[in-house]
Amino acid sequence: MLIDGLQCGHFDRGSFEALSRGNVSCVTVTLGFWEGAIESLDAITHWRDLVAECADLAEIVRTRQDIEDANARGKVAVVLGYQNSNLFDGRIRFVELFHELGVRVVQLTYNNQNEYGGSCYEPNDSGLSRAGLKMVREMNRVGMLIDLSHVGDRTSADAIKASHMPVAITHANPHEIIPHPRNKQRYVLDALRENNGIIGCAAYRNITGDEYCKTAEKWCEMVARTVEIVGIDHVGIGTDRSHNTTVKDLDWMRMGRWSRDIDFGAGSAKKPGKVPPADWFQDVSDLGKIPDALRTVGFNAEEARKILRDNWLRIYETVFPGERTSTA
Structure with missing residues (x-):
């Protein structure tokens, strides 16, 4: 059984059937990117119905x-999550309300800078703002996991320093293995380790690279290199797999309402649209290949369990109760 720290797209019954075939015990799903509070509430009701x-x-x-x-x-x-903090509409008291509705994972920023801090795609990362510091503390207080996957490196390091709870990079890879603005620099991963947080290794081709997309074993070699950098207790799975996603969906993720111009997100002019999934990951059920592949590249049973499941469970057990409960 394994935990995937981030997937997105349009889930349906077939998605859950595929997850079950792949022995996925838990998945954090993306309910929104650029949507405000009302649209985000709509997304919660949709997921409840689904x-x-x-x-x-x-x-x-x-x-x-x-x-x-x-x-x-x-x-x-x-696990219900969002890849941006727009759902709060700038209202810090909404954090507690969305937590009460079941939201447990929220990313501070998506692909653009906002009032809380900088994004990985900004030419100048401003760092965590005053409002961002308040947001980090409020998410700690209520029990909402802070996601830094698309957050700029400086802002990520600031948020880690400010957080009283472990944080997560739910879906990214180390920059020194695959250089890309979406992947994390060593100093951020060093801070993540000290924070007792976790990075979920991604399988999205644009930030994983063709070499590590060839086979499950090659992908697990990347996981092994990540473990060498950040430690066995701080690595999990966060594939960034999307379900039934169209080009229109991709345009929304990359451009939202903020731009009239084309934005390529993690892609480029040479790779402007959807990229093929990893060669080994053609179906969501292929996640079931990972346990054997981890053993093939040299992880023992205890180490594999940490990557597959236990590290995420530790984070959830620590963060989700919130500081109110843990200090009462």
């Missing part, structure tokens, strides 16, 4: 124990 329709396969979870209970019932545990 999971209700697939109640024999999936269950929305809020705690580590919920994950274990859902798995015991043979269901995929679903």
Whole structure:
């Protein structure tokens, strides 16, 4: 059984069936990118309806124990997340409200700078703002995991320093292995280790590279190199796999409402649209190849369990109760 720290797209019954075939015990799903509060509430209601329709396969979870209970019932545990903080509409009190609705993972910034800090694509990363510091502390307080995947390196380091709780880079890779603006510099990963956080290694071709997309074993070699950098206790899986995503969806992720011009996101003019999934990852159920591939590249059973599941469970158990509960 394994945990995938980030997937996105249009899930349906077939998505949950594929996750089950791949022995995925828990997945964090993306409910939004650029949407404000009302649209984000719509997304929650959509997911509640979807999971209700697939109640024999999936269950929305809020705690580590919920994950274990859902798995015991043979269901995929679903963690609700957003890849931007627009859902709060600049209102810090909305963090608690969305947490009460089941949201457990939120990224501080997506592809653009916002009031909280800088993005990986800004030419000048401003660092964590005053509002960003307040947001980090509020997310810590209520029990919402801070995601830094698309956040600029300087802002990421600032947020890690400010956080009283472990943080996550849910879907990225080390920059020194695959140089790309979306991947993380060594000093950020060093800070992540000290914070007791986690990086979920991505399988998205644009930030993983063709070489590590060839086979599950090659991808796990990249995971092994990530472990060498940040340590065995701080690496998990965060594939960034998308479900039923169209070019229109990709345009929304990359351009939202903020630009009239074409933006390529993690792509480029040479790779402007959808890129093929990793060669070994043609179907979501192919996640089931990872355990054997980890063993093939040299991880023992205990190390593999940490990467597959245990490191994410530790993060969830630590963060989701929030400081209110843990200090009461």
